[in-house]
Amino acid sequence: MLLKAKNLITGDGETCMEDAALRLDRKGKIEWIGSQTEADMLYPQETVRDYKEATILPGLFDMHVHFGYYYSQPDRENYDDYMIAFYALQQAAYSLQLGITSIRDLSSPHNLLKQLRLAGEKGYVRVPRITHADAGICMTGGHGHEDGIEEADGPWEVRKAIRRQLRGGADWVKILTSNRGDIPEFTQEELDAAVDESHRRGYKTAVHAGTQPSIQMCIDAGFDTIEHGTFMTVEQGRQMARKGIAWVPTITAYTYLYQETKKLIDEGGDTSNPIAARAVRDQAFFEPAYRAYRDNFKKIYDTGVKVLAGSDMVLYGAPPLPIHQELAYMVEYGITPLQAIRTATLNAAEVLGKEKETGSLAPGLEGDILVVEGNAARDIKALDQVIEVFLAGETVFSK
Ligand SMILES: [Zn+2]
Structure with a gap:
């Protein structure tokens, strides 16, 4: 399955890809990440979920x-x-x-x-x-x-x-x-x-x-x-x-x-x-x-x-x-939304020793994914508008 959205935040505190696509394999793992144009060429037959103007980020x-x-x-x-x-x-x-x-x-x-x-x-x-x-x-x-x-x-x-x-x-x-x-x-x-x-x-x-x-x-x-x-x-x-x-x-x-x-x-x-x-x-x-x-x-x-x-x-x-609010305070007090998101994704996975399993969006990691309305890299409040949540590639919440 391919997930597409205008924005994709990997969790490293810096990267927000535009017009991005992410492929989940049958076991619920992330198999591939790239541009929507590449995705259409590589996987023309694939089922697509297009979230349009939304943001895809790590759970x-x-x-x-x-x-x-x-x-x-x-x-x-x-x-x-x-x-x-x-x-x-x-x-x-x-x-x-x-x-x-x-x-x-x-x-x-x-x-x-x-x-x-x-x-x-x-x-x-x-x-x-x-x-x-x-x-x-x-x-x-x-x-x-x-x-x-x-x-x-x-x-x-x-x-x-x-x-x-x-x-x-x-x-x-x-x-x-x-x-x-x-x-x-x-x-x-x-x-x-x-x-x-x-x-x-x-x-x-x-x-x-x-x-x-x-x-x-x-x-x-x-x-x-x-x-x-x-x-x-x-x-x-x-x-x-x-x-x-x-x-x-x-x-x-x-x-x-x-x-x-x-x-x-x-x-x-x-x-x-x-x-x-x-x-x-x-x-x-x-x-x-x-x-x-x-x-x-x-x-x-x-x-x-x-x-x-x-x-x-x-x-x-x-x-x-209220983890969304926690990140919003961090942004209010001076760091960027991408840096704030990292405190709830990659940083956390690293401290738990789980960074090879989850905590960011990269090929080989579990499909723990959050999709929110709008551009979360620009406005941290976007996290309040959850569209869909995946755990190990399975939908566990959808609006
Ligand atoms: Zn406590």
Whole structure:
């Protein structure tokens, strides 16, 4: 089958071909990419899907999701294991509708993502490609301990928790070491042990670190991805670029929290009720967080640190998996749409070690493809208008 469109973005951050065509083979892999004129000569008999003025680009990656995060649901008590599985399945459905064909889950209830992937392989359900870190690990009483994160203290307990999660089938390790204050949770010794245990076993490890000095401690420990890095300095961006540590800023989640808490304060007035009181307190964190992303994103990007798109949206009532919005913020803060798309395609595949399988459009790779209205190389908002989504060459969503 031949797909044709006015624009084709390969995912390398630079290339947008005009009047392009892409051939999918019978196994759902990309066999050939070229111009429409060449395609007509080479494959005159082929079935053609012509998307006219649209853009063809690689299926997107969301590098920071929590498919099983039901903790913010107002009727949380209804969520037993069955309901959590249905909830996760709904997240998977959303992702495919949005053109997200690969996800990295960085903490969900134990075994949930492993079983969701298996159910997908068995053909019971349709899910994106899944990489997961099982439940994640924090210190006793640390960030996320009320939301199902496994607690461990001291280097050997941390190592043991990692061993347990890898034995259970985790593909990545996730550590959480900062909350909304400046006091780091894990000690340097514990962080070093986490990285050593993961790396010597051949696994990569992500760490939630948003404040100082946690960010520096995690750079020193040598994690593979730093999640949030909200108050990261430009100098730290340079260090990460040198050490090959990638950055998943999650701008949208923090901006949304800033806007929502601001709305509550602006409209509320009475700060004596607990929700408003909390909003006022949280605003002291979210407002500088929002400003830090807005003012520093481009400067840090320019250090050459590898940036990855992750949504991390777990709030009740918020738009699910807002990866399009994440890319839109990156563009608003100074990079090009093609560079932003790379953070959700080739960069992500490289960090996951899947670049020979998916993450860009090139012959030999899987047919994980997103087709959107308009020219996404010029206007990132084009990603909001999804026409069709392919996973391994099969249509999984069409408008
Ligand atoms: Zn998260």
